[in-house]
Amino acid sequence: MVRGELSQSLRRAIESLGNLPRPQCDRTIRYPRRRCQLSTIRCISTSAPRHAELVNDTPEKFTAAPPINFEQQDAKGGKGGGKQLLRTLRVVPASPSYFSAKPTFTDDFISLQALLRKVATLPVVPPSEAPKVAWKTIDQYRIMTNEPVKTQRFHKMIHILRRLNCIHPSLMPEEVLQAMQRYKKASQPGDIKPKPGIIDELGRAKGVGRRKTSSAVAWLVEGEGEVLINGKSLTQFFGRLHDRESVVWALKATQRLDKYNVWGLTAGGGVTGQAEALTLAVAKALLVHEPALKPALRRAGCITRDPRKVERKKPGHVKARKMPTWVKR
């Protein structure tokens, strides 16, 4: 619950003392307000709020409620005095889930359910065609709300969100988009788009690839299957047949070996690393010429960069994992 909320409701309760015999929480007022404060951070913890890197919006400033002036209240309320007034005072939190362990989560969940009820009749697309969204993980959500949310409950909420995301994109209400924004990760898949490759005036397409500590650049032109790596022929540069096949694998797997010539430059690392860096470079250059080959190249394993590297040595170990030999005494 927002820190200000309790103090505000306290103040409001005291103000309403004069008007009402018994103060009650006014649902019609509170609900919309809570909804518009959804994006603010709420903490019930007395410890300092964690400004986690995952929470990008700043919590609102804490403002304590002004002290209750009983004399004034007495004068307004008339007979009874301060004691009488205190007896009638009952502080009601803004959210009905304030006394549950996870008020923010409960509020979120209920509001999403209400939203889904509202838009349930809108046409949907199958989940595979819905726009790809990276939802916050449960850990990120826990840090954001600072509440011990259970995994199962969180998954139920994500389920609702997925259903909301399946609404036909052309009919997607603005309200739903706003609500989903809270649960999305900061960066979404497809946010970073690489610059499209170009074929220059000489008909060359460039591709860059890396593997282990090797890096490679390949220029692909239309031709009849000639390959030069660092100015040498394939056989002079790579002694192993396997490495030679790795270099031209992207072309071989797509039956384009006799249609292109390759100029490659490679540096760093070892022989196999250089060959496999060239695989990626040639594949990327081929994609510039023929973008439609991407699925075929992905099936051939030429798109994904192999992220494996040499594991670092650790203190106390002989190598990355190896422990020193056990010695008696």
Next chain:
Amino acid sequence: MPPSQCFPGFALLALDRAAHHSIASRSLLALPHTPRFSTSAPRYGPPPRKGMVAPPKRGTKTLNVKKGKSSPSRDTTKRPAPGDRKALRKRIVLSNNNALEVPTLQDLHKDTVLSGENEGLVKGLPEDVVDALRAVEAFKPTQGWRLFRRPAILMRKETTLLAALFREVEGTANGQAKMTVRKVLIGERMSGKSTMLLQGLTMAFMRDWVVVNLPDAKDITIAHTEYAPLPGSQPTQYTQDIYTANLLSQIAKANQSILGNLPVTTNHSLPIPLPSKSTLKQLAELAITNPEASWPIFVALWKELTQPGRPPIMLAIDNLSHIMRNSEYLSADVKPIHAHDLALVRHFVDRLAGKTPLPNGGMILAATSGSNAPTSPALDFSIQVAEARQLNPESIPQWNPYKNVDQRVMECLKDVGVLKVAGLTKAEARSIMEYYAASGMLRAQVTEPFVTEKWSLAGMGNIGELERVSVRLRV
């Protein structure tokens, strides 16, 4: 006295115990032998010798890692006799009974061997040529002859160029001076330079030339054969008698049909008597029994061959870079002998440099090697120059004046031509792969994509790699 030495020995303790009978019966230290009064004797005695440790108890197993004769794990298999391994390594196998006979394979013929119509075809070598080539050691153990039923060669573009040179030499009119072609074969590793040399030798044999082949320059210069200074030479030259004798016997065997018909015409002052009316074959064979006279015999043979009216000569050497540097031999004052100071090498190099032309015409071929080539900067530079002279004569490289140069090598290769053995064309690659498939050594359908793939993987048609990719490394 330091306290450590004051500490009473166990023997003394035991002595104390023995004094108190009540303790002695229970004491663990009660020793059966007589107590010693002094421990100094064992302390100052020599350390126990290595073998003197007590033997292990009967029945226990001990680790025995001894080497040598008494080792229990010694390999008792029979070792090959000295020289067997080398013989196995150097063995030339020219047929494979498991390979299929190729029905379409036709032999080369004397009349058509020099014509361009064979280009791009695989042709078989006739039996007598195979024998002659074997005699001059033109086949190399690293080449793939052992994979096929019988030796066959692909007539590639460079072969046609070489055949054209043969035609030029043979075609010179009677009145003109006969032509001598001097070429160095260059190219990548495994691109077929030695095989090109073999094709040149084949053509020479078939056209009835006299063939003198130095099978590997390495054998001449690595000091594995005996040498002696040539008397009366200034500066000193060195002859290699055993090697020359062997070379002469090879010449006699390989060219027996030609040399057997050529009589000795001039009088030679040989250290051994030569029977009158003998042939050149007999002259050459004289060296087999008299190796010490082999160099004068070689000179005499060469003099006979350069007489007018004799056939053209094919002089060939493989692995050129070994003779373009200092040899492994040492002179009398323990200085390295330059390879050009070896009489046999000098003989070859003079012809290669064009210093002594061949009066009856002929060809001097030298092949470089990609795999066993000691560095010879002058040779590399000369090849670059020769290439530049053929391709773009306006930009010929200059030798870096701040570097030492082997002037004799530069002088020798000043105006020699080069024949670059490049990769096969795709048509040639297809032709030879069809031959592989017909021999049953390549079990695949020879289609256009297949040929292109292997051609690319073989580094743009490098024939040795092509064979490796399609025949040897078959999955």
